[in-house]
Amino acid sequence: MGTELPFFGHIIDGEEVGSLDGATFADVDPYTREPWATIALGGKADADRAVAVARKAFEEGPWPRMGYDKRHALIHRLADLMDEHADELAMADTRDMGKPITQAKHDVARSAWNFRFFADHARMRTSDVYPMDSGHHAYTRYDPVGVIVAISPWNFPLMLATWKIAPALAWGNTVVLKPAEDTPTSVTILARLAIEAGFPPGVFNVVHGYGPDSAGAALTTNPDVDRITFTGESGTGKIISKVAADNLTPVSLELGGKGANIVFDDADIDNAVHWAVESIFRNAGQVCLAGSRLYVQRGIYEDFLVKYKAAAEAMIVGDPKDPATQFSPALASEEHFTKVSSYLNEESFGGGHMLTGGLSEGWGVKPTIITDAGPDARVVREEIFGPVVVATPFDTEEEVLALANDTRYGLNAMVFTENLSRAHRMAARLNAGTVWVNCFFIRDLRAPFGGQGDSGVGREGGDFSREFCTEPKAVVMQITQ
Protein backbone atom coordinates (compact mmCIF):
# COMPACT_ATOMS: atom_id res chain seq x y z
CA MET A 1 0.00 0.00 0.00
CA GLY A 2 1.40 3.40 -0.98
CA THR A 3 1.09 6.52 1.13
CA GLU A 4 -2.28 8.18 0.85
CA LEU A 5 -2.13 11.46 -1.10
CA PRO A 6 -3.57 14.64 0.47
CA PHE A 7 -7.16 15.34 -0.53
CA PHE A 8 -8.44 18.75 -1.65
CA GLY A 9 -12.21 19.04 -1.75
CA HIS A 10 -14.61 21.72 -2.94
CA ILE A 11 -15.30 24.49 -0.46
CA ILE A 12 -19.07 25.02 -0.46
CA ASP A 13 -21.12 26.73 2.24
CA GLY A 14 -18.13 27.02 4.56
CA GLU A 15 -17.26 23.30 4.43
CA GLU A 16 -14.75 21.22 2.53
CA VAL A 17 -16.67 18.49 0.73
CA GLY A 18 -16.22 15.78 -1.89
CA SER A 19 -18.22 15.72 -5.11
CA LEU A 20 -21.84 14.62 -4.86
CA ASP A 21 -21.02 11.56 -7.00
CA GLY A 22 -17.71 10.95 -5.20
CA ALA A 23 -15.60 11.55 -8.36
CA THR A 24 -11.95 12.61 -8.01
CA PHE A 25 -8.94 13.27 -10.22
CA ALA A 26 -5.18 13.11 -9.74
CA ASP A 27 -3.13 16.30 -9.39
CA VAL A 28 0.23 15.69 -11.07
CA ASP A 29 3.50 17.43 -10.12
CA PRO A 30 5.06 18.20 -13.53
CA TYR A 31 8.61 18.06 -12.16
CA THR A 32 8.33 14.54 -10.71
CA ARG A 33 5.58 13.59 -13.19
CA GLU A 34 3.84 11.80 -10.28
CA PRO A 35 0.45 12.54 -8.69
CA TRP A 36 0.89 14.40 -5.43
CA ALA A 37 -2.71 15.12 -4.43
CA THR A 38 -6.25 13.87 -5.03
CA ILE A 39 -8.86 16.46 -6.01
CA ALA A 40 -12.66 16.38 -5.92
CA LEU A 41 -13.93 16.34 -9.50
CA GLY A 42 -16.96 18.59 -9.69
CA GLY A 43 -19.74 18.28 -12.24
CA LYS A 44 -22.92 20.20 -12.94
CA ALA A 45 -24.57 19.13 -9.67
CA ASP A 46 -21.65 20.45 -7.58
CA ALA A 47 -21.45 23.69 -9.60
CA ASP A 48 -25.20 24.28 -9.30
CA ARG A 49 -25.05 23.61 -5.57
CA ALA A 50 -22.24 26.15 -5.15
CA VAL A 51 -24.16 28.81 -7.08
CA ALA A 52 -27.33 28.15 -5.04
CA VAL A 53 -25.38 28.44 -1.80
CA ALA A 54 -23.69 31.66 -2.97
CA ARG A 55 -27.09 33.05 -3.98
CA LYS A 56 -28.56 32.26 -0.55
CA ALA A 57 -25.55 33.84 1.17
CA PHE A 58 -26.04 36.95 -0.93
CA GLU A 59 -29.82 37.22 -0.48
CA GLU A 60 -30.03 36.24 3.18
CA GLY A 61 -26.55 36.25 4.71
CA PRO A 62 -24.67 39.05 6.48
CA TRP A 63 -21.95 39.63 3.86
CA PRO A 64 -23.58 42.27 1.61
CA ARG A 65 -25.20 43.92 4.64
CA MET A 66 -22.37 44.07 7.18
CA GLY A 67 -20.87 47.25 5.70
CA TYR A 68 -17.47 48.08 4.34
CA ASP A 69 -15.64 48.35 7.65
CA LYS A 70 -16.49 44.83 8.81
CA ARG A 71 -15.81 43.30 5.39
CA HIS A 72 -12.55 45.20 5.27
CA ALA A 73 -11.51 43.72 8.63
CA LEU A 74 -12.32 40.17 7.53
CA ILE A 75 -10.54 40.52 4.20
CA HIS A 76 -7.46 41.96 5.93
CA ARG A 77 -7.58 39.05 8.40
CA LEU A 78 -7.51 36.69 5.41
CA ALA A 79 -4.51 38.53 3.94
CA ASP A 80 -2.71 38.21 7.29
CA LEU A 81 -3.41 34.47 7.35
CA MET A 82 -2.02 34.22 3.81
CA ASP A 83 1.22 35.78 5.03
CA GLU A 84 1.33 33.28 7.90
CA HIS A 85 0.75 30.38 5.46
CA ALA A 86 2.90 31.79 2.66
CA ASP A 87 5.21 28.76 2.49
CA GLU A 88 2.33 26.31 2.21
CA LEU A 89 0.54 28.41 -0.42
CA ALA A 90 3.71 28.86 -2.47
CA MET A 91 4.62 25.18 -2.34
CA ALA A 92 1.11 24.29 -3.55
CA ASP A 93 1.62 26.33 -6.74
CA THR A 94 5.12 24.94 -7.19
CA ARG A 95 3.92 21.33 -6.86
CA ASP A 96 0.92 21.97 -9.10
CA MET A 97 2.63 23.65 -12.05
CA GLY A 98 6.39 23.60 -11.56
CA LYS A 99 6.87 27.31 -10.86
CA PRO A 100 10.21 28.00 -9.07
CA ILE A 101 9.48 28.43 -5.37
CA THR A 102 10.96 31.93 -5.14
CA GLN A 103 8.56 33.08 -7.88
CA ALA A 104 5.65 31.31 -6.16
CA LYS A 105 6.46 33.15 -2.91
CA HIS A 106 6.46 36.43 -4.79
CA ASP A 107 3.00 35.52 -6.15
CA VAL A 108 1.69 34.81 -2.64
CA ALA A 109 2.83 38.21 -1.41
CA ARG A 110 1.13 39.88 -4.37
CA SER A 111 -2.01 37.82 -3.77
CA ALA A 112 -2.26 38.97 -0.15
CA TRP A 113 -1.73 42.53 -1.38
CA ASN A 114 -4.63 42.07 -3.85
CA PHE A 115 -6.96 41.47 -0.90
CA ARG A 116 -5.58 44.40 1.09
CA PHE A 117 -5.74 46.77 -1.86
CA PHE A 118 -9.30 45.96 -2.95
CA ALA A 119 -10.60 45.98 0.65
CA ASP A 120 -9.02 49.43 1.14
CA HIS A 121 -10.25 50.65 -2.23
CA ALA A 122 -13.86 49.69 -1.53
CA ARG A 123 -13.74 51.10 1.99
CA MET A 124 -12.35 54.43 0.78
CA ARG A 125 -15.05 54.65 -1.90
CA THR A 126 -16.45 57.96 -3.02
CA SER A 127 -19.54 58.60 -5.04
CA ASP A 128 -20.32 61.23 -7.66
CA VAL A 129 -22.92 63.90 -6.97
CA TYR A 130 -24.44 65.85 -9.90
CA PRO A 131 -26.05 69.15 -8.78
CA MET A 132 -28.75 70.10 -11.32
CA ASP A 133 -30.07 73.55 -12.23
CA SER A 134 -33.65 72.22 -12.08
CA GLY A 135 -33.60 72.01 -8.30
CA HIS A 136 -32.66 68.35 -8.19
CA HIS A 137 -29.47 66.53 -7.55
CA ALA A 138 -28.37 63.10 -8.69
CA TYR A 139 -25.85 60.79 -7.14
CA THR A 140 -24.45 57.32 -7.82
CA ARG A 141 -24.73 54.23 -5.64
CA TYR A 142 -22.46 51.24 -6.19
CA ASP A 143 -24.37 48.22 -4.93
CA PRO A 144 -23.07 44.65 -5.22
CA VAL A 145 -24.39 42.62 -8.14
CA GLY A 146 -24.92 39.25 -6.44
CA VAL A 147 -23.10 36.03 -7.38
CA ILE A 148 -19.85 36.36 -9.29
CA VAL A 149 -18.30 33.32 -10.96
CA ALA A 150 -14.52 33.47 -11.38
CA ILE A 151 -12.72 31.04 -13.67
CA SER A 152 -8.94 31.13 -13.52
CA PRO A 153 -5.96 29.66 -15.41
CA TRP A 154 -2.98 27.63 -14.21
CA ASN A 155 -0.03 29.94 -14.85
CA PHE A 156 -0.39 32.19 -11.76
CA PRO A 157 -2.87 30.03 -9.87
CA LEU A 158 -3.19 32.01 -6.67
CA MET A 159 -2.41 35.48 -7.96
CA LEU A 160 -4.84 35.55 -10.88
CA ALA A 161 -7.63 34.00 -8.85
CA THR A 162 -7.21 36.64 -6.13
CA TRP A 163 -7.32 39.50 -8.68
CA LYS A 164 -10.87 38.36 -9.32
CA ILE A 165 -12.01 37.24 -5.88
CA ALA A 166 -10.69 40.24 -3.95
CA PRO A 167 -12.69 43.03 -5.66
CA ALA A 168 -15.77 40.81 -5.96
CA LEU A 169 -15.79 40.19 -2.20
CA ALA A 170 -14.75 43.70 -1.22
CA TRP A 171 -17.76 45.16 -3.04
CA GLY A 172 -20.11 42.83 -1.15
CA ASN A 173 -20.71 40.02 -3.65
CA THR A 174 -20.51 36.29 -3.07
CA VAL A 175 -18.17 34.20 -5.21
CA VAL A 176 -17.85 30.78 -6.81
CA LEU A 177 -14.32 30.15 -8.09
CA LYS A 178 -13.32 27.37 -10.43
CA PRO A 179 -9.54 27.13 -10.62
CA ALA A 180 -7.77 25.45 -13.51
CA GLU A 181 -7.76 21.67 -13.15
CA ASP A 182 -3.95 21.62 -13.22
CA THR A 183 -3.65 23.98 -10.23
CA PRO A 184 -6.42 23.36 -7.74
CA THR A 185 -4.61 23.33 -4.40
CA SER A 186 -3.46 26.86 -3.48
CA VAL A 187 -6.97 28.34 -3.83
CA THR A 188 -8.37 25.48 -1.74
CA ILE A 189 -5.91 26.40 1.00
CA LEU A 190 -7.00 30.03 0.53
CA ALA A 191 -10.67 29.09 0.98
CA ARG A 192 -9.79 27.09 4.10
CA LEU A 193 -8.09 30.22 5.43
CA ALA A 194 -11.19 32.28 4.63
CA ILE A 195 -13.19 29.94 6.89
CA GLU A 196 -10.55 30.36 9.59
CA ALA A 197 -10.68 34.14 9.16
CA GLY A 198 -14.41 34.07 9.92
CA PHE A 199 -15.99 34.55 6.49
CA PRO A 200 -19.68 33.65 6.68
CA PRO A 201 -20.59 30.33 4.97
CA GLY A 202 -21.38 30.53 1.26
CA VAL A 203 -19.52 33.80 0.65
CA PHE A 204 -16.42 32.31 -0.98
CA ASN A 205 -16.90 28.91 -2.62
CA VAL A 206 -14.48 26.85 -4.69
CA VAL A 207 -15.55 24.14 -7.13
CA HIS A 208 -12.98 21.94 -8.83
CA GLY A 209 -13.31 20.35 -12.23
CA TYR A 210 -12.59 20.70 -15.92
CA GLY A 211 -13.98 23.21 -18.42
CA PRO A 212 -16.13 21.67 -21.18
CA ASP A 213 -18.91 19.27 -20.01
CA SER A 214 -17.75 19.81 -16.44
CA ALA A 215 -17.87 22.33 -13.60
CA GLY A 216 -16.59 25.19 -15.79
CA ALA A 217 -19.32 24.89 -18.42
CA ALA A 218 -21.98 24.40 -15.72
CA LEU A 219 -20.96 27.62 -13.97
CA THR A 220 -20.93 29.72 -17.13
CA THR A 221 -24.37 28.55 -18.27
CA ASN A 222 -26.11 28.89 -14.90
CA PRO A 223 -28.78 31.64 -15.24
CA ASP A 224 -28.50 32.49 -11.54
CA VAL A 225 -25.00 33.92 -11.99
CA ASP A 226 -24.74 37.73 -12.19
CA ARG A 227 -21.19 38.15 -13.54
CA ILE A 228 -18.52 35.91 -15.03
CA THR A 229 -14.89 36.93 -14.79
CA PHE A 230 -12.59 34.70 -16.79
CA THR A 231 -8.87 34.51 -17.44
CA GLY A 232 -7.58 31.98 -19.93
CA GLU A 233 -7.16 31.25 -23.62
CA SER A 234 -8.78 33.47 -26.23
CA GLY A 235 -10.63 30.45 -27.69
CA THR A 236 -12.16 29.60 -24.31
CA GLY A 237 -13.06 33.26 -23.80
CA LYS A 238 -15.03 33.22 -27.07
CA ILE A 239 -16.95 30.11 -25.96
CA ILE A 240 -17.76 31.66 -22.57
CA SER A 241 -18.80 34.91 -24.21
CA LYS A 242 -21.29 33.03 -26.41
CA VAL A 243 -22.87 30.92 -23.67
CA ALA A 244 -23.05 33.86 -21.27
CA ALA A 245 -24.94 35.85 -23.93
CA ASP A 246 -27.86 33.39 -23.64
CA ASN A 247 -28.44 34.65 -20.10
CA LEU A 248 -27.22 38.20 -20.83
CA THR A 249 -24.61 37.65 -18.11
CA PRO A 250 -21.91 40.34 -18.30
CA VAL A 251 -18.40 38.93 -18.73
CA SER A 252 -14.88 40.19 -18.15
CA LEU A 253 -12.35 38.36 -20.29
CA GLU A 254 -8.57 38.45 -19.73
CA LEU A 255 -7.18 36.39 -22.60
CA GLY A 256 -4.00 35.49 -24.47
CA GLY A 257 -1.15 37.66 -25.65
CA LYS A 258 1.83 37.92 -27.97
CA GLY A 259 3.66 40.85 -26.43
CA ALA A 260 6.14 42.93 -28.43
CA ASN A 261 9.33 43.89 -26.64
CA ILE A 262 11.03 46.77 -28.51
CA VAL A 263 14.62 47.79 -27.84
CA PHE A 264 15.94 51.00 -29.45
CA ASP A 265 19.65 51.56 -29.94
CA ASP A 266 19.72 54.33 -27.29
CA ALA A 267 18.38 51.99 -24.58
CA ASP A 268 20.19 51.01 -21.40
CA ILE A 269 21.23 47.66 -22.86
CA ASP A 270 21.87 45.78 -19.62
CA ASN A 271 18.43 46.80 -18.35
CA ALA A 272 16.84 45.76 -21.66
CA VAL A 273 18.62 42.38 -21.61
CA HIS A 274 17.52 41.82 -18.02
CA TRP A 275 13.86 42.41 -18.87
CA ALA A 276 14.09 40.51 -22.14
CA VAL A 277 15.12 37.50 -20.04
CA GLU A 278 12.51 38.07 -17.31
CA SER A 279 9.65 38.73 -19.70
CA ILE A 280 9.89 35.44 -21.56
CA PHE A 281 11.82 33.03 -19.32
CA ARG A 282 10.29 33.86 -15.92
CA ASN A 283 7.71 31.17 -15.11
CA ALA A 284 9.10 29.41 -18.23
CA GLY A 285 7.29 31.88 -20.48
CA GLN A 286 3.91 30.65 -19.23
CA VAL A 287 2.84 34.26 -18.89
CA CYS A 288 0.09 36.01 -20.83
CA LEU A 289 2.23 39.18 -20.74
CA ALA A 290 5.35 37.43 -22.04
CA GLY A 291 7.60 39.47 -24.31
CA SER A 292 7.52 36.73 -26.91
CA ARG A 293 8.34 38.95 -29.90
CA LEU A 294 11.60 40.80 -29.39
CA TYR A 295 12.42 43.64 -31.80
CA VAL A 296 15.93 45.12 -31.54
CA GLN A 297 17.19 48.09 -33.56
CA ARG A 298 19.67 46.91 -36.18
CA GLY A 299 22.72 48.84 -34.96
CA ILE A 300 22.77 46.92 -31.66
CA TYR A 301 21.08 43.71 -32.79
CA GLU A 302 24.14 41.41 -32.98
CA ASP A 303 25.70 42.67 -29.73
CA PHE A 304 22.35 42.44 -27.97
CA LEU A 305 21.89 38.82 -29.05
CA VAL A 306 25.34 37.87 -27.71
CA LYS A 307 24.44 39.24 -24.26
CA TYR A 308 20.90 37.87 -24.40
CA LYS A 309 22.01 34.35 -25.34
CA ALA A 310 24.59 34.36 -22.55
CA ALA A 311 22.00 35.53 -20.01
CA ALA A 312 19.46 32.91 -21.14
CA GLU A 313 22.03 30.12 -20.90
CA ALA A 314 23.21 31.32 -17.47
CA MET A 315 19.82 30.81 -15.80
CA ILE A 316 20.00 28.32 -12.94
CA VAL A 317 17.91 25.31 -13.95
CA GLY A 318 16.86 22.85 -11.28
CA ASP A 319 14.22 21.44 -8.97
CA PRO A 320 11.54 24.14 -8.71
CA LYS A 321 11.33 23.47 -4.97
CA ASP A 322 14.95 24.61 -4.58
CA PRO A 323 15.16 28.35 -3.75
CA ALA A 324 18.26 28.64 -5.96
CA THR A 325 16.33 27.61 -9.09
CA GLN A 326 15.56 30.39 -11.57
CA PHE A 327 14.15 28.27 -14.38
CA SER A 328 12.16 25.09 -13.98
CA PRO A 329 12.98 22.32 -16.45
CA ALA A 330 9.29 21.28 -16.40
CA LEU A 331 6.38 22.99 -18.12
CA ALA A 332 3.05 22.88 -16.27
CA SER A 333 1.69 19.62 -17.69
CA GLU A 334 2.33 16.94 -20.29
CA GLU A 335 -0.43 18.41 -22.46
CA HIS A 336 1.18 21.84 -22.33
CA PHE A 337 4.65 20.42 -23.01
CA THR A 338 3.23 18.70 -26.12
CA LYS A 339 1.77 22.02 -27.29
CA VAL A 340 4.94 24.08 -26.73
CA SER A 341 7.25 21.47 -28.24
CA SER A 342 5.10 21.42 -31.40
CA TYR A 343 6.64 24.83 -32.21
CA LEU A 344 10.23 23.67 -32.01
CA ASN A 345 10.76 22.67 -35.65
CA GLU A 346 12.02 24.34 -38.82
CA GLU A 347 8.55 24.54 -40.32
CA SER A 348 7.26 26.67 -37.44
CA PHE A 349 10.30 28.98 -37.62
CA GLY A 350 9.33 30.15 -41.14
CA GLY A 351 12.93 30.44 -42.37
CA GLY A 352 14.35 31.31 -38.96
CA HIS A 353 16.67 29.25 -36.83
CA MET A 354 17.29 28.44 -33.18
CA LEU A 355 20.11 30.44 -31.59
CA THR A 356 19.86 28.54 -28.31
CA GLY A 357 17.38 26.29 -26.52
CA GLY A 358 15.28 23.29 -27.53
CA LEU A 359 13.88 20.34 -25.60
CA SER A 360 15.29 19.23 -22.26
CA GLU A 361 14.52 16.17 -20.18
CA GLY A 362 11.00 15.36 -18.89
CA TRP A 363 8.33 17.86 -19.83
CA GLY A 364 10.94 20.55 -20.28
CA VAL A 365 11.86 23.19 -22.85
CA LYS A 366 15.06 25.21 -22.36
CA PRO A 367 15.14 29.01 -22.70
CA THR A 368 14.85 29.22 -26.49
CA ILE A 369 15.73 32.10 -28.82
CA ILE A 370 14.71 31.97 -32.48
CA THR A 371 16.14 34.50 -34.94
CA ASP A 372 15.22 35.59 -38.46
CA ALA A 373 11.73 34.07 -38.49
CA GLY A 374 9.46 35.50 -41.18
CA PRO A 375 6.48 37.67 -40.12
CA ASP A 376 4.06 34.85 -41.01
CA ALA A 377 5.89 32.13 -39.12
CA ARG A 378 3.82 30.20 -36.56
CA VAL A 379 6.28 31.20 -33.83
CA VAL A 380 5.62 34.86 -34.62
CA ARG A 381 1.84 34.72 -34.99
CA GLU A 382 0.67 32.26 -32.35
CA GLU A 383 0.79 32.40 -28.56
CA ILE A 384 3.23 29.61 -27.62
CA PHE A 385 2.96 30.20 -23.87
CA GLY A 386 6.39 28.76 -23.24
CA PRO A 387 10.03 29.90 -22.98
CA VAL A 388 10.34 30.65 -26.69
CA VAL A 389 11.15 34.13 -28.00
CA VAL A 390 11.49 35.32 -31.59
CA ALA A 391 14.12 38.04 -32.13
CA THR A 392 13.88 40.34 -35.18
CA PRO A 393 15.94 43.40 -36.18
CA PHE A 394 14.30 46.68 -37.27
CA ASP A 395 15.48 50.05 -38.60
CA THR A 396 12.87 52.71 -37.90
CA GLU A 397 10.15 53.59 -35.42
CA GLU A 398 7.47 53.35 -38.12
CA GLU A 399 8.68 49.92 -39.17
CA VAL A 400 8.69 48.49 -35.64
CA LEU A 401 5.26 49.96 -34.87
CA ALA A 402 3.85 48.17 -37.90
CA LEU A 403 5.53 44.90 -36.87
CA ALA A 404 4.46 45.17 -33.24
CA ASN A 405 0.83 45.96 -34.10
CA ASP A 406 0.64 43.19 -36.71
CA THR A 407 -1.09 40.73 -34.36
CA ARG A 408 -4.63 39.81 -33.37
CA TYR A 409 -3.61 40.20 -29.73
CA GLY A 410 -3.25 43.47 -27.83
CA LEU A 411 -2.43 42.74 -24.22
CA ASN A 412 0.89 44.48 -23.62
CA ALA A 413 4.11 45.85 -25.10
CA MET A 414 7.47 47.00 -23.78
CA VAL A 415 9.64 49.83 -25.06
CA PHE A 416 13.27 50.35 -24.10
CA THR A 417 14.64 53.78 -24.98
CA GLU A 418 16.21 56.78 -23.24
CA ASN A 419 14.35 59.15 -25.58
CA LEU A 420 11.39 60.54 -23.64
CA SER A 421 9.40 61.79 -26.62
CA ARG A 422 9.84 58.53 -28.47
CA ALA A 423 8.65 56.61 -25.41
CA HIS A 424 5.44 58.67 -25.32
CA ARG A 425 4.94 58.39 -29.10
CA MET A 426 5.31 54.63 -28.95
CA ALA A 427 3.04 54.30 -25.91
CA ALA A 428 0.33 56.21 -27.76
CA ARG A 429 0.54 54.16 -30.95
CA LEU A 430 1.05 50.61 -29.70
CA ASN A 431 -2.18 48.60 -29.66
CA ALA A 432 -1.94 47.21 -26.15
CA GLY A 433 -3.77 47.34 -22.82
CA THR A 434 -0.48 48.03 -21.01
CA VAL A 435 2.75 49.58 -22.31
CA TRP A 436 5.81 49.32 -20.09
CA VAL A 437 8.70 51.73 -20.72
CA ASN A 438 12.14 50.52 -19.53
CA CYS A 439 10.49 47.97 -17.22
CA PHE A 440 8.10 45.03 -17.18
CA PHE A 441 5.46 43.39 -14.95
CA ILE A 442 5.06 46.40 -12.64
CA ARG A 443 1.43 46.90 -11.78
CA ASP A 444 -0.45 49.57 -9.87
CA LEU A 445 -3.79 48.03 -8.88
CA ARG A 446 -5.54 51.36 -9.43
CA ALA A 447 -4.61 51.33 -13.14
CA PRO A 448 -6.64 49.50 -15.80
CA PHE A 449 -5.49 46.03 -16.72
CA GLY A 450 -6.79 44.14 -19.75
CA GLY A 451 -6.38 43.61 -23.45
CA GLN A 452 -7.49 44.74 -26.87
CA GLY A 453 -8.53 42.50 -29.77
CA ASP A 454 -8.23 38.79 -28.99
CA SER A 455 -6.59 39.65 -25.66
CA GLY A 456 -9.84 40.39 -23.96
CA VAL A 457 -12.91 42.40 -23.10
CA GLY A 458 -13.09 44.79 -20.16
CA ARG A 459 -10.56 46.04 -17.65
CA GLU A 460 -9.72 45.08 -14.08
CA GLY A 461 -8.20 47.21 -11.33
CA GLY A 462 -9.40 49.96 -9.00
CA ASP A 463 -12.51 51.73 -10.31
CA PHE A 464 -12.59 49.41 -13.34
CA SER A 465 -13.19 46.44 -11.04
CA ARG A 466 -15.82 48.46 -9.19
CA GLU A 467 -17.74 48.99 -12.46
CA PHE A 468 -17.78 45.23 -13.02
CA CYS A 469 -18.51 44.13 -9.46
CA THR A 470 -21.32 46.59 -8.78
CA GLU A 471 -24.51 47.90 -10.37
CA PRO A 472 -23.95 51.64 -10.57
CA LYS A 473 -27.31 53.19 -9.82
CA ALA A 474 -28.37 56.81 -10.36
CA VAL A 475 -30.56 58.31 -7.64
CA VAL A 476 -32.27 61.59 -8.57
CA MET A 477 -33.77 63.71 -5.78
CA GLN A 478 -35.90 66.79 -5.85
CA ILE A 479 -34.89 69.47 -3.39
CA THR A 480 -38.02 71.26 -2.27
CA GLN A 481 -37.45 75.01 -1.98
Ligand code: NAD
Ligand atom coordinates in the same frame (compact mmCIF):
# COMPACT_ATOMS: atom_id res chain seq x y z
P1 NAD B 1 -7.87 27.75 -20.60
O1 NAD B 1 -8.75 28.67 -21.38
O2 NAD B 1 -7.59 26.41 -21.15
O3 NAD B 1 -8.50 27.48 -19.14
C1 NAD B 1 -8.74 28.53 -18.24
C2 NAD B 1 -9.85 28.11 -17.32
O4 NAD B 1 -11.05 27.95 -18.06
C3 NAD B 1 -9.61 26.79 -16.60
O5 NAD B 1 -10.11 26.89 -15.29
C4 NAD B 1 -10.44 25.82 -17.43
O6 NAD B 1 -10.86 24.68 -16.72
C5 NAD B 1 -11.63 26.69 -17.80
N1 NAD B 1 -12.36 26.29 -19.00
C6 NAD B 1 -11.87 25.70 -20.12
N2 NAD B 1 -12.87 25.52 -21.02
C7 NAD B 1 -14.00 26.01 -20.44
C8 NAD B 1 -15.36 26.11 -20.87
N3 NAD B 1 -15.76 25.66 -22.07
N4 NAD B 1 -16.25 26.66 -20.04
C9 NAD B 1 -15.87 27.12 -18.81
N5 NAD B 1 -14.60 27.04 -18.35
C10 NAD B 1 -13.68 26.50 -19.16
O7 NAD B 1 -6.54 28.57 -20.31
P2 NAD B 1 -5.23 28.05 -19.57
O8 NAD B 1 -4.53 27.11 -20.50
O9 NAD B 1 -5.57 27.60 -18.21
O10 NAD B 1 -4.41 29.40 -19.41
C11 NAD B 1 -3.51 29.87 -20.36
C12 NAD B 1 -4.13 31.00 -21.15
O11 NAD B 1 -4.55 32.01 -20.28
C13 NAD B 1 -3.15 31.66 -22.11
O12 NAD B 1 -3.78 31.90 -23.32
C14 NAD B 1 -2.81 32.96 -21.42
O13 NAD B 1 -2.38 34.00 -22.25
C15 NAD B 1 -4.11 33.28 -20.76
N6 NAD B 1 -3.90 34.21 -19.65
C16 NAD B 1 -4.34 35.49 -19.77
C17 NAD B 1 -4.11 36.41 -18.76
C18 NAD B 1 -4.57 37.83 -18.85
O14 NAD B 1 -4.59 38.51 -17.83
N7 NAD B 1 -4.95 38.33 -20.01
C19 NAD B 1 -3.43 36.00 -17.60
C20 NAD B 1 -3.00 34.67 -17.53
C21 NAD B 1 -3.25 33.79 -18.55
